[in-house]
Amino acid sequence: MHLTQNRYFLACLSAFLLWLAWPPMPYTSFLLFVAFVPLLFAVKAIQTSDLRKKGRKVFGLAFLSFVLWNTASIYWVFNSLHAAMPLPAALAISLIPFGLGALLMAIAFWGYYAVSQVLNKTWSYAALLCFWISYEYLHQSWDLAFPWMNLGNGFAQSHQLVQWYEYTGVYGGTLWVLLANIFLFEALRQKSRKLGLIGLAWIIVPAVFSLIRYETYTEKINPANVVVVQPNVDPYQKYGSVSPEQQVARLIDLSQKQAQPNTEFFIWPETAIVGFTDEEQIRANALYWQVLNFLQPYSNANVISGIESYKNFRKDSVDNAQYDPGLGNFLVPYNSAIQIENSAQVQFYHKSKLVPGVEQLPFPRFFSFFKSAFSAFGGSTGGYGKQLKPSVFYAQSGMGVSPIICYESIWGGYVAESVQNGAGFIAIITNDAWWGNTSGKDQHLAFAKLRAIENRRWVARSANTGISGFINQRGDVVMQSGWWVPAALKADINLNEEQTIYTQYGDVLAILGCSAALALVLLTFYMRYKLKSSFKTS
Numbered sequence: 449m450h451l452t453q454n455r456y457f458l459a460c461l462s463a464f465l466l467w468l469a470w471p472p473m474p475y476t477s478f479l480l481f482v483a484f485v486p487l488l489f490a491v492k493a494i495q496t497s498d499l500r501k502k503g504r505k506v507f508g509l510a511f512l513s514f515v516l517w518n519t520a521s522i523y524w525v526f527n528s529l530h531a532a533m534p535l536p537a538a539l540a541i542s543l544i545p546f547g548l549g550a551l552l553m554a555i556a557f558w559g560y561y562a563v564s565q566v567l568n569k570t571w572s573y574a575a576l577l578c579f580w581i582s583y584e585y586l587h588q589s590w591d592l593a594f595p596w597m598n599l600g601n602g603f604a605q606s607h608q609l610v611q612w613y614e615y616t617g618v619y620g621g622t623l624w625v626l627l628a629n630i631f632l633f634e635a636l637r638q639k640s641r642k643l644g645l646i647g648l649a650w651i652i653v654p655a656v657f658s659l660i661r662y663e664t665y666t667e668k669i670n671p672a673n674v675v676v677v678q679p680n681v682d683p684y685q686k687y688g689s690v691s692p693e694q695q696v697a698r699l700i701d702l703s704q705k706q707a708q709p710n711t712e713f714f715i716w717p718e719t720a721i722v723g724f725t726d727e728e729q730i731r732a733n734a735l736y737w738q739v740l741n742f743l744q745p746y747s748n749a750n751v752i753s754g755i756e757s758y759k760n761f762r763k764d765s766v767d768n769a770q771y772d773p774g775l776g777n778f779l780v781p782y783n784s785a786i787q788i789e790n791s792a793q794v795q796f797y798h799k800s801k802l803v804p805g806v807e808q809l810p811f812p813r814f815f816s817f818f819k820s821a822f823s824a825f826g827g828s829t830g831g832y833g834k835q836l837k838p839s840v841f842y843a844q845s846g847m848g849v850s851p852i853i854c855y856e857s858i859w860g861g862y863v864a865e866s867v868q869n870g871a872g873f874i875a876i877i878t879n880d881a882w883w884g885n886t887s888g889k890d891q892h893l894a895f896a897k898l899r900a901i902e903n904r905r906w907v908a909r910s911a912n913t914g915i916s917g918f919i920n921q922r923g924d925v926v927m928q929s930g931w932w933v934p935a936a937l938k939a940d941i942n943l944n945e946e947q948t949i950y951t952q953y954g955d956v957l958a959i960l961g962c963s964a965a966l967a968l969v970l971l972t973f974y975m976r977y978k979l980k981s982s983f984k985t986s
Contacts, residue, residue: 458490459509463516470521470602472890477606480599481651484629485636487513491561492637503561510557515550518597522546524888529806541805545594552583563968566975573630575968581622581961588859591810593801595858596891599625604894607923611661612654613901614948617860619957624654667921671940672847672873674908675706676715678916680934683881692723696735699753700742702936711749711938712843717912718754718854718879724781725757730794739788750789750843752851754877757784757796759833770831780833783807785851785877787841797839799832799853801862807832838866847872847943850905854878857892861954863899868951872943873906874899881913885931889915897923902950906941 462483469479487510494505525545529538556579564572580599588595595601600618602625603610610621631647634640679698681690703714721735730736743749758781761769769778783799802808808831840848850866850873857863857876867874876896880889893915900907900919907919917928918939929935 455490455493455505455509456512458486459513460516462487463513463520466513466517467520470517471605471894472887474605477603477609478651480602480625481628482632484626485633487557488629488633489637491557495561495564503558506561507554507558511550511554514553514557515547518550519546522596522888524883524886527884527886527888528882537805544592544804545596548592549587549594549597552587553580556580556583559969563972566972566979571968571971574964575972576630577623577626578961578965578968580626581619581958582965584619584622585955585958585962588861591808591812592804594804596895598622601858601895601898604891604898607897607901608662609655609658610898611658611665611901611922613898614904614950616957617864617902617950617955618898619955619961623957624650662922665922667942668944670872670943670945672713672943673708673711673938673940674713674715674873674918675703675711675936675938676908676910676916676918677702677717677720678911678914678929678933678935678937679717679720680913680932683879683912686719686722692721692735693738695720695722696738698934700738702934703742703751706936706938707746707749708938709746711746712845712847713849713875713908714749714751715875715877715908715910716751716753717910717916718877719756719783720753720877720912721755721786723756725755727757727759727784727796730757730786731792736788736794740790743788743790747790748843748845750787750841752785752787752841752849752875752877754853754879755784755786757782757786757798769833781831782833783853785841785853787843787851789844791844793844795839795841797841797851797853798835799856800834800836800838801856801859802832802834803855808834838862838869840866840869840871842870850874852876852899854880857896857899860899860902860950864903864951864954867903867905868947871905872945873908873941874903876907876909877911878909879912880915881932889931893917893925893928897925902948904944904946904948904951906943908939908941 465479465483469476469483490509491506494502499505522545526538526542529541559579560572560576563575584595584598587593598618600621603621613620628647628651631643631650635644635647677699679695679702681695699716699720725733739751743751758779761778761780769780785797787795804810839851841851842848848870850863850871852863852874863874880892883889896907896909897919900921901923904921906921910916914929914931916935916937918926918941920926921944927937927939929937
């Protein structure tokens, strides 16, 4: 059958290969290097055919492929949304990650086709690279952010192959995948052995470099004893049948089973301390004293925990301020992390990367009229405040740690900015219970390995129901818990003060890609204008 007639099969084949290559599938990451080839053949067939409205057909075909890939890979998003709000709202908001990401991917692919209509092949492939990287950067930078499906994340299960993320971050992986597909597509289309060898070299050389780096990388010995706790509190009982005091008691009991005299950090999961707490009155809170009493035998120890907190404001002067008639003022609630130590010092960090539709209302100035609708649904949309810059918690010893809350661990640049401020290791606190026993929890753990490599920092991960554990500076999961079991794990991790190239410069590769994409758009419009002008003249 002719390729134009078989284009839907090719689009579905690309979607299948992308899904098969995606975490948590083991040993299949190499399929990313060929996954786009069928779709490129389908687009080429449309381009050279006598079909009408070719641009629309290219866009539709790309959207079909990407929406299938997205839905198959992140189907579990619906679980988390349905846990936070009723079915109608959950279904509606699920369209954001399933459909919006696919839409942006399809626009990038359509842009590649549009450029190919007025510029040569080299320029059009450059456009594909730049438009795709621009889509990924946009999708981590706006109010509907969901960078889960960035191509560079696809190597999380094969982290031995991407040790060079310490230089480029995940955007280097995106570039690696797309260029490999372009070389192999052209080699097959032209039946060119030379292009095939170039494509293989493009794949093999970075992989070999990475494997050598993986085998030869050694950590400087600078140990700190850390305990991560997995209380395994059913999220549906968290705010009802189990009191806040009982939940803290469970955390303390698990912590004591692994505690040592030299333990420096106990890491508890997201919202482990429940019941909204006034930050200014934290030292009068009974749960705070419960934690402080636990710390007394461990002179150098600190507890980092998730907590629901709020701050008071005299007027509606900040985003998400809510009037409290009982207090007679405005308050802003936060999904926070707190550090408690054997002193009067208490540190707070407010989650910055909020989940669209669940923790924040996207584009609040424009969609403010939706707040009452979501409140009726039972969701918390628009309810949380946030801080704009990452924080570092410092212990009395001077040791710094990056507190990263759940969803934030997907932002390589954000984590790097936190590490740049002086963190010796990364603490990820999360509650993946809302997703259920799905691939979501496994993907989330796997992506944390990339943060370890990018910054060459240990990751201590505390998840309410799993998966908790420790990841070393090479990205190896050296210890992990089971799913849906109470657990506490301890490890002597190595702190690191050196900063990688990526830690220092972040997503500079993506910014360059966006700049090049803008230049290509302007060049394309200029060339189209020239072609139209010359056509009219003739």
